[in-house]
Amino acid sequence: MGANNVKALKLLGASKRKPFFRFHNQETATVYDPPHLLKCTRNLFLKHDVQLKSEHVGTQLPVIAKWDHILKLYEIDKTRPFRLLYRLTDTHLNPTAQSSMNVRLAAQVMSHTVAASLNALVATGGWSSEYMATAAFVEEVDNLFDSFNGGTSVGRGKTLRCPLSDNSPHIELWKKASMGIKSWIFLKDGKPAFLHPPPSQNGWLIDITAAQHVWRTLKEAGFEYLHTQNLNQDPLENTFGAIRLNCGSNNNPTVGQFVNALKTSIISGLAFRGLGETNCEDDGATLLDNLQSLFRAPETASRYPSTSHDKETPAGMPESFHVTQQVHMDMSPAVPAGEMEVFSVAYVSGSIARQVLHGVSCDACKTCLTSEVLLSANVFIYFKECSDTEQSLTYPSEKLVETVGTAVTLMESIMTEAAHLNSVEQHITTAIKSTVDFEWIRCSGCSLHHQRIVDSIVRCLTRIYIPWWCKRRNRMMTEAARQRATERKMKILSHQ
Numbered sequence: 498m499g500a501n502n503v504k505a506l507k508l509l510g511a512s513k514r515k516p517f518f519r520f521h522n523q524e525t526a527t528v529y530d531p532p533h534l535l536k537c538t539r540n541l542f543l544k545h546d547v548q549l550k551s552e553h554v555g556t557q558l559p560v561i562a563k564w565d566h567i568l569k570l571y572e573i574d575k576t577r578p579f580r581l582l583y584r585l586t587d588t589h590l591n592p593t594a595q596s597s598m599n600v601r602l603a604a605q606v607m608s609h610t611v612a613a614s615l616n617a618l619v620a621t622g623g624w625s626s627e628y629m630a631t632a633a634f635v636e637e638v639d640n641l642f643d644s645f646n647g648g649t650s651v652g653r654g655k656t657l658r659c660p661l662s663d664n665s666p667h668i669e670l671w672k673k674a675s676m677g678i679k680s681w682i683f684l685k686d687g688k689p690a691f692l693h694p695p696p697s698q699n700g701w702l703i704d705i706t707a708a709q710h711v712w713r714t715l716k717e718a719g720f721e722y723l724h725t726q727n728l729n730q731d732p733l734e735n736t737f738g739a740i741r742l743n744c745g746s747n748n749n750p751t752v753g754q755f756v757n758a759l760k761t762s763i764i765s766g767l768a769f770r771g772l773g774e775t776n777c778e779d780d781g782a783t784l785l786d787n788l789q790s791l792f793r794a795p796e797t798a799s800r801y802p803s804t805s806h807d808k809e810t811p812a813g814m815p816e817s818f819h820v821t822q823q824v825h826m827d828m829s830p831a832v833p834a835g836e837m838e839v840f841s842v843a844y845v846s847g848s849i850a851r852q853v854l855h856g857v858s859c860d861a862c863k864t865c866l867t868s869e870v871l872l873s874a875n876v877f878i879y880f881k882e883c884s885d886t887e888q889s890l891t892y893p894s895e896k897l898v899e900t901v902g903t904a905v906t907l908m909e910s911i912m913t914e915a916a917h918l919n920s921v922e923q924h925i926t927t928a929i930k931s932t933v934d935f936e937w938i939r940c941s942g943c944s945l946h947h948q949r950i951v952d953s954i955v956r957c958l959t960r961i962y963i964p965w966w967c968k969r970r971n972r973m974m975t976e977a978a979r980q981r982a983t984e985r986k987m988k989i990l991s992h993q
Contacts, residue, residue: 539638546683548680578906578962578966579905585611613632616629641674644725683695743761842902908928
C-alpha cells in the first residue's frame with residue numbers, strides 16, 4: 498500500500514471500481530497483498546478506536562471497537578494455568594517496530610479465538626455489551642483474511658480457507674464484508690482520525706472487487722476453483738528471500754549482482770526452506786527443472802540403528818509433594834456461574850473428552866464425559882465454533898470440568914517442587930490419582946471402563962499441562978533476565 502505503488506497503478510488505469518488495466522491486449526488484475534492489509538489494519542486498530550456497523554451486535558446503530566478491550570482480556574487471561582488466548586504474548590499486544598511487520602502476530606490477535614472469548618464473557622454477563630463491538634470487528638477482519646488465504650488444506654470449521662468456487666461461501670461473505678468495511682471510521686479522541694479512508698481500508702475493497710473479477714475470468718476459461726492464497730505476494734517474497742541469501746551482507750545489490758545471485762539460486766533450486774522466523778508461509782512452488790540432483794548425496798541407511806531408551810524409574814517423592822488433604826479446589830460454584838477462569842478449563846476438558854472417547858462406542862462413557870445441553874462453562878466453546886449449523890467441538894460434562902479444574906489446581910501447587918525430578922509425569926500422575934475424586938465416573942453407570950477412562954484423562958492432563966507449565970516458566974525467566982539486564986544498563990548509565 499505504498500504511495501508509489503498506489504500512484505503507479507492509478508497511472509496504469511486501475512481504480513477502486515475497476516481494479517485492473519490492459520497492456521498489449523492482456524488484462525492484469527491489481528491485488529494488494531492481503532497479509533500486508535492485515536498488518537496495516539491491526540496497526541491502525543492499535544492506535545485508533547474503530548466505529549463500525551455490524552449485524553452481530555444486535556443494533557443498527559454504529560458501535561465502537563477498542564484495542565483496550567483485547568488488552569484487558571489478555572492481562573486477565575495470561576495469569577491462568579490454562580489460557581483462552583494461549584498463543585498471545587506481550588509482543589502481540591505491544592509490538593515493536595520489527596515485530597509489527599510479522600504477519601503471524603497480527604493474524605493471532607485478529608483471530609476467531611479472541612472474538613469468541615469476548616463474546617463468551619458478554620454472553621455470561623461478566624462484561625458489558627460494548628465488548629461485542631470489538632468481537633465483531635475482530636471476527637470481520639479474521640474472516641476477510643481467511644477468505645484470501647484459501648488453499649488445498651482446510652482447518653476444522655474454517656470453511657473460508659477452502660478454494661473459491663461457485664459453492665464456497667466467499668462471494669456471499671464479500672458482499673456483506675464490503676458494506677462492513679465501508680462503515681469503518683477510525684477515531685482519535687472520539688473524532689475521525691482521517692479525512693479520507695486509509696489506504697488499507699480501500700485495499701480490502703479493491704481486493705474483493707479484483708478477486709471477483711479474476712474468478713469470473715477464470716470461470717469463463719473453464720476453471721472450477723481458485724486458491725485465493727495464490728493472490729498474495731508470498732511466492733515473490735520467498736523468491737527474493739532465496740536470492741538475498743546469495744547476496745551476503747549486500748543489502749543493495751547492483752543489477753549484475755542480482756542476476757548472478759538469481760542464477761545461483763536457480764541452480765540450488767531456490768532452496769531456502771528450513772530457515773526460521775520467516776514472515777511468509779511456504780508457497781509450495783517449485784522450479785520446473787533444476788540442477789539440484791547433481792548435488793544430492795545418495796540416500797543410504799544409517800550406520801547406527803536407533804535404540805530404545807529404558808523407561809525412567811520414579812525417584813522418591815518429597816514430603817511436600819503429598820498434598821492430598823491440603824490442596825483441593827471445589828470448582829462446582831464456578832461452573833454454573835460461567836466465570837472466565839472456567840472457560841479455558843472447560844475448553845481443555847472438551848479436548849480431553851474428545852481424545853478419551855475416540856473410537857469408543859459406549860453410550861455410558863459418552864454420557865458421563867459430555868453434555869447434551871449448553872452449560873454456562875461451555876459458552877466459550879459455543880462461540881469458538883466456526884459454523885452456526887455444524888458442531889465440530891466437544892462439550893464436556895459439568896463433572897468433568899470440575900475434575901479437570903481440581904487437577905489443574907493440584908498440579909499448580911506441586912509442579913514447582915516436582916519439575917526437577919526424573920519421570921515428572923509419573924509423579925504428577927500418582928498425585929492426581931491419589932487426590933482427585935474419579936468415583937463419579939463409576940457411579941454414572943460406566944464401571945466397566947472406569948479405570949481406562951481415568952488413565953486416559955490423567956494422561957491427557959499431564960501431557961497438556963506439563964509442557965505448558967514449562968513454557969510459562971521459561972517466559973517468566975526470560976522476562977526476569979531481560980529486566981535484570983535493563984537494570985544493569987541503567988546503573989551503568991547513572992554511574993552507580
